[in-house]
Amino acid sequence: MSAASIVYVPADASAVAVGADAVAAAIHAEAARRGASVRIVRNGSRGLLWLEPLVEADTPAGRIAYGPVAPGDVPGLFDAGFLGGGTHRSCLGPTAQIAYLKNQERLTFARVGLTDPLDLEAYRAHGGFRGLDAALDLKPGEIVERVTASGLRGRGGAAFPAGIKWKTALDAAADRKYVVCNADEGDSGTFSDRMLMEGDPYALIEGMTIAGLATGATQGYIYLRFEYPHARRALERAIETAREHGYLGERLRGTDRRFDLEVRIGAGAYICGEETSLLESLEGKRGQVRFKPPLPAIRGLFGKPTVINNVITLASVPIILDRGAEYYRDFGLGRSRGTLPIQLTGNIRHGGLVEKAFGSTLRELLYDFGGGSRSGRPIRAVQVGGPLGAYLPESQFDTPIDYEAFAAIGGMLGHGGIVVFDDTVDMAAQARYAMEFCAIESCGKCTPCRIGSTRGVEVIDRLRAGEEPAKQEALLRDLCDTMIDGSLCALGGLTPYPVRSALNHFPEDFRKPAAARSRG
Amino acid sequence: MTTPAPTRATPNRPESTDLDAAERATTLAACARLKDAPGALLPILHAIQDALSYVPGAAVPLIAQELNLSRAEVHGVLSFYHYFRTEKPGRRVLRICRAEACQSVGAAALEQHAKRRLGVDYHGTTADGAITLEAVYCLGNCALGPSVMIDDTIEGRVDAQRFDEIVARARSAR
Numbered sequence: 200m201s202a203a204s205i206v207y208v209p210a211d212a213s214a215v216a217v218g219a220d221a222v223a224a225a226i227h228a229e230a231a232r233r234g235a236s237v238r239i240v241r242n243g244s245r246g247l248l249w250l251e252p253l254v255e256a257d258t259p260a261g262r263i264a265y266g267p268v269a270p271g272d273v274p275g276l277f278d279a280g281f282l283g284g285g286t287h288r289s290c291l292g293p294t295a296q297i298a299y300l301k302n303q304e305r306l307t308f309a310r311v312g313l314t315d316p317l318d319l320e321a322y323r324a325h326g327g328f329r330g331l332d333a334a335l336d337l338k339p340g341e342i343v344e345r346v347t348a349s350g351l352r353g354r355g356g357a358a359f360p361a362g363i364k365w366k367t368a369l370d371a372a373a374d375r376k377y378v379v380c381n382a383d384e385g386d387s388g389t390f391s392d393r394m395l396m397e398g399d400p401y402a403l404i405e406g407m408t409i410a411g412l413a414t415g416a417t418q419g420y421i422y423l424r425f426e427y428p429h430a431r432r433a434l435e436r437a438i439e440t441a442r443e444h445g446y447l448g449e450r451l452r453g454t455d456r457r458f459d460l461e462v463r464i465g466a467g468a469y470i471c472g473e474e475t476s477l478l479e480s481l482e483g484k485r486g487q488v489r490f491k492p493p494l495p496a497i498r499g500l501f502g503k504p505t506v507i508n509n510v511i512t513l514a515s516v517p518i519i520l521d522r523g524a525e526y527y528r529d530f531g532l533g534r535s536r537g538t539l540p541i542q543l544t545g546n547i548r549h550g551g552l553v554e555k556a557f558g559s560t561l562r563e564l565l566y567d568f569g570g571g572s573r574s575g576r577p578i579r580a581v582q583v584g585g586p587l588g589a590y591l592p593e594s595q596f597d598t599p600i601d602y603e604a605f606a607a608i609g610g611m612l613g614h615g616g617i618v619v620f621d622d623t624v625d626m627a628a629q630a631r632y633a634m635e636f637c638a639i640e641s642c643g644k645c646t647p648c649r650i651g652s653t654r655g656v657e658v659i660d661r662l663r664a665g666e667e668p669a670k671q672e673a674l675l676r677d678l679c680d681t682m683i684d685g686s687l688c689a690l691g692g693l694t695p696y697p698v699r700s701a702l703n704h705f706p707e708d709f710r711k712p713a714a715a716r717s718r719g
Numbered sequence: 720m721t722t723p724a725p726t727r728a729t730p731n732r733p734e735s736t737d738l739d740a741a742e743r744a745t746t747l748a749a750c751a752r753l754k755d756a757p758g759a760l761l762p763i764l765h766a767i768q769d770a771l772s773y774v775p776g777a778a779v780p781l782i783a784q785e786l787n788l789s790r791a792e793v794h795g796v797l798s799f800y801h802y803f804r805t806e807k808p809g810r811r812v813l814r815i816c817r818a819e820a821c822q823s824v825g826a827a828a829l830e831q832h833a834k835r836r837l838g839v840d841y842h843g844t845t846a847d848g849a850i851t852l853e854a855v856y857c858l859g860n861c862a863l864g865p866s867v868m869i870d871d872t873i874e875g876r877v878d879a880q881r882f883d884e885i886v887a888r889a890r891s892a893r
Contacts, residue, residue: 213860250863300854387818390859425802426858428871463758464765466800471858483760484792485799501757543862544821550862573824582819616861618820632822636856642799 203236203627205257209245209312212287212429213390218269219252225270226254229277243398245312246552247299255294258284264291279522299568304530305554306538307515308391311398317436319444322401327650328446330517334409335454339369342413346516348524350536355381355472356613357511357689358535358602361516364506367413367496371504376416378407378458379481379500379507380705382423382430383465383472386585388616391540392510396423396430399514400437404447404460405512409520410506411458412451420500422477425467434462469586469640473688474507477644487642488688509614511540530556542570545618546578555600562596564617576621580705582629584613586636587693589700590629604694609700611693626705627652630698631659637694647682648691654678655698662709672702672709723863737777745770746778750785760786760796764803772812776805792825808851809844813837814868817854820861825878828855829865832879836886 203408208214208223210434223239230237245264247253253266254276263284265276272289279287296550305311312319322328334342347362368376380403384392396403407419423431439458441447449457468486470476478500499505515537519527528536535557541564543550548570555564565571565578572578580590589610591598598604605612620629634655655678662671679695686692702709738746749766753759756817767774773798783790797803815830837845837852844851860866863875867882869889877885 212858212873213863213875214861216866216873217863251863285845359722384859385857388820388859388861389857390861393859426855426868429873464761465802466761466765467802467855468800480761481758483758544833545861545864547818547862616820618823618861620823624823629819629822632819636818640856 203238205230205238205240207240207242207255207257207262208252208283208500210241210316210396210429211242211251212427213248213253213394214253215429216492217251217267221270221495222268222273224256225273227278229273233277235282238371238522243311243316244316244394244552245294245300246308246394246554247297247549248551249549250291253291254281256281256284260284260293262294264294265289266268271518282556293346299549299551299553302568303554304538304556306518306527307402307511308395308399308540308554309424309518310402311394316433317402317440319401319440320485322399326521327401327517328405329406330450330520331405331446333520334412335452335456337412337650339413339415342409343369343522343636345524346413346519348529349519350524350534351512351515351519351527352533352535352602353509354511354515354539354614356386356611358612361508361512364508365410368416368504369507370474371497372590373504375418375501375503376414377500377503377505378410378414378416378419378513379478379495379505380407380419380421380513381472381474381477381509382421382427383477383487384510384614385424385469385472386587386614386616388544388618389542389585389614390544391542391552391615393427393430395510395514395540396427396434400430400433401446402514402517403434404512406439406449407460408451409516410508410513412456414504414506416504416506417457417459420481421460421462422465422470422471423462424428424465424479431464438462465517467653468642469636470642470688470690473690475688477507478505485642488690490687494673510615532556532558532599533601533603537617539600539612541600542616543619544616544620545567546572546574547617548573548575549620557601558599560597560599561591562618564600565596565619569619570617572621574621574623576617576623579622579624580626580629580701581622582618582620582697583616584611585586585616585697586633587611587689588613588616589696590626590695591700592704594704609696611696626701626708627659627663628708630701630709631656631663633694633697633701634659636689641690645687645691646683647685648687648694651678651682651686651691652694655682655694659698659709665710668710675702706711730863737821738775738781742771742775742778746775746781747785748867750782754786755800760788760793761800764797764800768803771806771807773804809848811849811870811892812851812853813886813889814853814855816856816860816864816866816868818857818861820857821864825863826865829850829867829877829879833882836883847890850886 250266280287352358471486476486480486540554637652
């Protein structure tokens with residue numbers, strides 16, 4: 200009997216959410232019925248999410264993609280000879296030639312979607328652990344220098360230079376240090392952390408281990424949100440396998456260095472994505488924000504020096520150590536070096552993950568990659584950077600993906616999530632939601648955030664009801680200033696950004712029609 | 720089943736008299752297994768909720784005693800996090816994503832449909848005890864919303880019809 204045909208069906212949570220498990224089961228059953236020898240590999244997602252479940256057949260001509268595939272399509276796919284790349288109405292041609300994928304610059308996500316994410320041999324075959332091997336030959340200070348030279352900035356949203364953070368932790372003398380991965384990806388419109396953890400968990404493990412070697416930390420924690428059960432399973436299994444093979448634990452790769460890792464699960468608190476709240480939560484406390492200083496790199500988890508970085512930041516480190524700082528730094532522009540995995544979400548036709556060097560414009564992403572809105576109506580606004588990011592109108596769509604360019608228009612790139620809204624959106628309702636969300640998720644430590652958000656909802660309600668609108672707007676703007684200037688962390692300090700941008704760019708939505716106003 | 724908190728004559732005694740045997744055993748087992756881990760409280764609360772589907776309010780004094788914390792500290796943590804619940808939910812917990820990406824594709828309409836269809840508001844449990852409805856703020860499925868999570872299964876592109884199918888499946892799955 201000839202070797203089994205290989206078929207890839209993603210096990211990514213988004214693919215599963217639209218039926219990938221059922222498709223895999225249908226392929227299995229149909230193959231059995233026909234006596235065909237098929238091996239199904241559950242890979243990560245390629246990130247072409249509108250095409251999920253995206254099935255790939257491994258053929259002599261390379262991998263051929265079919266999607267979206269429903270369980271009912273499976274007999275037809277077999278009839279069409281899809282195992283050999285046969286023609287079918289859902290056939291998308293060679294996966295690597297699909298424009299959406301071909302036009303990306305995948306560094307951090309280079310492996311995601313290629314293999315079974317838990318297959319350690321496949322990870323090694325695709326360049327895995329080369330960064331760690333390089334790091335094991337370097338002194339801690341040399342690793343830090345390379346990360347600094349790469350220009351890598353924190354991908355969680357704050358964009359702080361990773362190398363500087365690591366240097367601070369390295370220079371802090373202590374009997375124990377920690378590496379903490381912030382995997383509390385709570386921003387709406389973002390899923391790159393989730394996709395990476397599910398699709399290439401060893402990359403995160405490798406990045407964290409390198410961070411440990413660079414700073415002298417011996418214990419790592421991944422603080423993962425409970426909303427990501429697939430990522431939890433992938434990480435826990437990957438950690439176990441890595442440990443069995445000497446990539447974690449005592450005597451890393453046979454050296455006298457050690458580093459170990461544990462996954463901790465959050466409990467539905469958006470604020471725990473803020474680094475000091477996250478540390479409090481890891482310590483078993485309420486997730487309340489800490490005053491800074493001291494910086495976590497000096498006094499972090501359990502009072503010890505702690506490197507705390509986002510998933511994408513840490514997972515980008517292996518390629519920097521493997522290919523060199525210059526290689527990474529040569530992507531991007533200005534002070535935004537390397538690539539950013541951008542997430543096209545919400546009301547968008549071709550939603551998914553697009554990893555590109557910094558510098559593309561919002562318009563290219565929304566239309567060339569995204570294909571416009573899902574509804575087919577005009578795009579009216581996009582929110583970039585999560586619930587604390589500004590709403591941008593069409594006139595700002597030529598802004599390049601660059602931290603400084605976004606700051607210059609009163610926005611922020613954040614974690615790279617773009618949420619698209621068509622022209623049916625009520626921007627006053629979105630502004631209200633921003634305040635409401637802040638009220639729900641405020642940790643309660645500082646007054647501008649705890650009380651200001653509730654007052655903000657009330658003021659917006661009065662404004663929308665047409666009660667002395669000029670007065671309410673002045674009050675709302677004043678409240679926004681107070682929250683920006685007086686809040687302890689980014690939750691209270693940035694919630695005004697979506698509110699003010701909605702008010703500035705879409706003032707008409709805050710004025711009720713005259714007829715309704717006269718009744719009110 | 721919820722019981723009103725009894726007034727205690729001896730508020731400092733760590734006895735948890737209104738924990739039933741299973742609740743008490745689960746709580747003690749979770750504490751014994753995890754209390755030496757650094758920052759053990761969240762893992763312990765998770766372990767209890769994983770086993771019982773809730774963390775009994777009456778377990779607070781027992782956990783406090785086991786971890787050498789004050790009851791206020793344990794209560795503070797238990798009540799801070801949206802995920803932890805102190806009352807038994809329905810057989811399945813259904814969470815609807817309320818966040819922006821899902822809003823942009825009709826989450827608000829889905830929310831209204833869900834509340835009407837189930838006859839409950841958020842945090843409520845259907846009359847037959849099958850489903851507890853909760854809100855969630857992002858499931859990381861933002862390109863394929865609206866999204867819901869039923870126990871730990873995530874469903875994408877959920878419209879009213881698909882929502883009804885998910886509910887029917889959840890009800891029939893005992």
